[in-house]
Amino acid sequence: MKPTIKDVAKIASVSISTVSRVMNAPDTVVENKKKRVLDAIEELKYKPNALARGLIYKKTHTLGVVIPDIRNPYYADIIRGMEDASKKSGYSLIICNTDTDGNRLFSYLNTFYEKQIDGLLYTSNPIFPDYYKELKRLRMPVVLVATHSMEYELPSVKINDEQAAYDATQFLIDSGHRNIGMISFDLGDSIAGQTRYQGFVRALRENNLELKRDNIFFVSEYFHDPYDAAESLFRQSSGLTAVFAVSDVLAMGVLSYLNEKGVAVPNEVSVVGFDNIRLSAFTVPKLTTVAQPMYQIGYRAVEKLHALINGEADPVLREIVPHEIVVRASTGRL
Structure with missing residues (x-):
């Protein structure tokens, strides 16, 4: 049977x-009592119950993360940045996949509320009015990750997509390209x-x-087949010499389509992606792309949320991190 705080108090x-103060405010306990408590903790190999401590101190050192589609490789480095920053600040992460479904999101928000998470990392999707209303109702500190809101005063971290x-x-x-095609997410995605x-x-x-409407094809972000x-x-x-796709996956x-049709890249058509996911360096040819600092975005989001939880002022509400063009073999001069 696991030892309890009562067992520690009895032995000491x-x-x-007093045991609670030794664990959470040791400077307030006289040395002889503190030593007895620490000796008892060591003897019993006592580990405090995280949930019970959370109920007492109103903090569980847990952060919730909502992601639209965890299969998307774009989120891998963002989550890694979140995880590293969370570990540094003493948090654990609970990651949930919403599939961009509002009802599923609301269900997760209520689960987070029941588990008394300290704050929420809300990733990529826009904040709709009913989402914001629910966050306010639950009084949940939130930072937007790779997304932002101009309607609501919510802290965020992202690049300048435009x-x-x-x-x-x-x-x-x-x-040298003049006839450029684009594969774009739907304009409803703000x-x-x-x-x-x-x-x-x-x-x-x-x-x-000239902006040629036929040179642009719109897709649903999460469900359209790239090929x-x-x-x-x-x-x-017809006659495209270059294509700008708004994600590396697209x-x-x-690249797959042009290869199958026998069109040489970049000699006949240049291709530029967006995100710089790890796989972009291993395509044939290697993909030129807009690099987002995904790890930094995830890391900074946790830092901002940690500051918000602790009542610290954030000098930059909507934080923009730098992007860059990584030039590889999929592009060339016309």
């Missing part, structure tokens, strides 16, 4: 409250759909290039 000949898409398109234009589309369009307009997206784009548009679909 002190009260239960500027990143602009830079990717400008890179292709600077390489985080990565609308913003990246706007960056693409801005680059074309600033370089006096089918590439096939659809090339079926509706760009890999383009």
